[in-house]
Amino acid sequence: xxxxxxxxxxxxxxxxxxxxxxxxxxxxxxxxxxxxxxxxxxxxxxxxxxxxxxxxxxxxxxxxxxxxxxxxxxxxxxxxxxxxxxxxxxxxxxxxxxxxxxxxxxxxxxxxxxxxxxxxxxxxxxxxxxxxxxxxxxxxxxxxxxxxxxxxxxxxxxxxxxxxxxxxxxxxxxxxxxxxxxxxxxxxxxxxxxxxxxxxxxxxxxxxxxxxxxxxxxxxxxxxxxxxxxxxxxxxxxxxxxxxxxxxxxxxxxxxxxxxxxxxxxxxxxxxxx
Amino acid sequence: xxxxxxxxxxxxxxxxxxxxxxxxxxxxxxxxxxxxxxxxxxxxxxxxxxxxxxxxxxxxxxxxxxxxxxxxxxxxxxxxxxxxxxxxxxxxxxxxxxxxxxxxxxxxxxxxxxxxxxxxxxxxxxxxxxxxxxxxxxxxxxxxxxxxxxxxxxxxxxxxxxxxxxxxxxxxxxxxxxxxxxxxxxxxxxxxxxxxxxxxxxxxxxxxxxxxxxxxxxxxxxxxxxxxxxxxxxxxxxxxxxxxxx
Numbered sequence: 001x002x003x004x005x006x007x008x009x010x011x012x013x014x015x016x017x018x019x020x021x022x023x024x025x026x027x028x029x030x031x032x033x034x035x036x037x038x039x040x041x042x043x044x045x046x047x048x049x050x051x052x053x054x055x056x057x058x059x060x061x062x063x064x065x066x067x068x069x070x071x072x073x074x075x076x077x078x079x080x081x082x083x084x085x086x087x088x089x090x091x092x093x094x095x096x097x098x099x100x101x102x103x104x105x106x107x108x109x110x111x112x113x114x115x116x117x118x119x120x121x122x123x124x125x126x127x128x129x130x131x132x133x134x135x136x137x138x139x140x141x142x143x144x145x146x147x148x149x150x151x152x153x154x155x156x157x158x159x160x161x162x163x164x165x166x167x168x169x170x171x172x173x174x175x176x177x178x179x180x181x182x183x184x185x186x187x188x189x190x191x192x193x194x195x196x197x198x199x200x201x202x203x204x205x206x207x208x209x210x211x212x213x214x215x216x217x218x219x220x221x222x223x224x225x226x227x228x229x230x231x232x233x234x235x236x237x238x239x240x241x242x243x244x245x246x247x248x249x250x251x252x253x254x255x256x257x258x259x260x261x262x263x264x265x266x267x268x269x270x271x272x273x274x
Numbered sequence: 275x276x277x278x279x280x281x282x283x284x285x286x287x288x289x290x291x292x293x294x295x296x297x298x299x300x301x302x303x304x305x306x307x308x309x310x311x312x313x314x315x316x317x318x319x320x321x322x323x324x325x326x327x328x329x330x331x332x333x334x335x336x337x338x339x340x341x342x343x344x345x346x347x348x349x350x351x352x353x354x355x356x357x358x359x360x361x362x363x364x365x366x367x368x369x370x371x372x373x374x375x376x377x378x379x380x381x382x383x384x385x386x387x388x389x390x391x392x393x394x395x396x397x398x399x400x401x402x403x404x405x406x407x408x409x410x411x412x413x414x415x416x417x418x419x420x421x422x423x424x425x426x427x428x429x430x431x432x433x434x435x436x437x438x439x440x441x442x443x444x445x446x447x448x449x450x451x452x453x454x455x456x457x458x459x460x461x462x463x464x465x466x467x468x469x470x471x472x473x474x475x476x477x478x479x480x481x482x483x484x485x486x487x488x489x490x491x492x493x494x495x496x497x498x499x500x501x502x503x504x505x506x507x508x509x510x511x512x513x514x515x516x517x518x519x520x
Binding site: 011012045048049050051052066068070073074076077078080083084085087089090094095097098101102103 | 275276278279280283286287351352353355356358359360361362512513515516
């Protein structure tokens, strides 16, 4: 169980998180979205214990995260590919061996995990090359493997899909689905609505350090049925609206120069809500 | 075991920087020759002074503590977040980095050390004395470097601080002239400080060929004290940590 009770975080008099109350049962996959600076990454860092909240109580699996109890640290993982842990001048496998010692994973288990995860993420050969020679997508997958090698119960992913190609993205999604099946608790920050609708059980929208809204799985599914219509009028003005994908855009409007129909994005939903 | 594994990892990484290290040795050899010529001009205790500077050139000048600018970058760009969540003692983890680099470099220097030991008639006993003390001085130095580098949690930039701290630590550890040549009152203070046990104590022990057991115990005492203080400072700093981004 993950519990936030009246959690506030202030950094240099700026309120980053404001009175967050939240209770999430184990084995759930939660999507977190919000505009830049809305407090979503800080929320995850408080949950992982990287930052101590200014006020309020946080409990993760009955541990107080910021106390950084060793047993707690062995149960969590914080994946942020933009700030990787791997050493660029060495092959990832060398760092995995170091992590195996840190987390006291026996050699056989370690080899099995590297083999299995390596195959799933399609990086079996890549982990033997120096990290600097890998593409960004391959590096992200190597980072994910490094962060999950100790089989954490709680996996926190901060924008893991940024800058990676479709193939790598699909491999990662499959990998996360597998983690979900293994009954891990997963928190994921991403703006990709298709990914969210595929894997999350609940979506939490952050705005100005507060939880603006929570969507259940069925509601997220509904997002997939929406389309965004952009109208451009002959006088240069524009108008956007979100409609059901089976509904026809309103062509009765006067002076329409063009109509563009796009898939809906998280930004569109945020714009509607905020 | 994890610390040994991390050492092996660093050793592997360092192979790429061999050339830089050989150039660095070359620079030290030139310094050493100038010093030799200077001493040949007739100053007392010639042999002991030569040995002191020999130990300084080949061993001790490379382990003078310094505030690490890299530590500031690690904290400022948020990469430190990764380390925070690893279930290991962070002071020991950083110590490994500080210890492995000079150890690896000195390993590369060994052929030169033996050649110059023969040229300058350095007795084997003196080399053994230095090799016994050196690892402990190295540990103390790495802990002091980390302790001062923890200032990165409070300060924004470390570059100039690094430069000035290195210059200061070099003087007060006996890295430019042995502490015995300082005025009496300053000498007493410097001999008490832990920096004495990084350069001056091993340098003098090497020059004389004898280990002063009292001073050796003080060296061990300082290792323990600095380790405890570093952990306390780290734990305090981490409770006030405000990470980048978010």
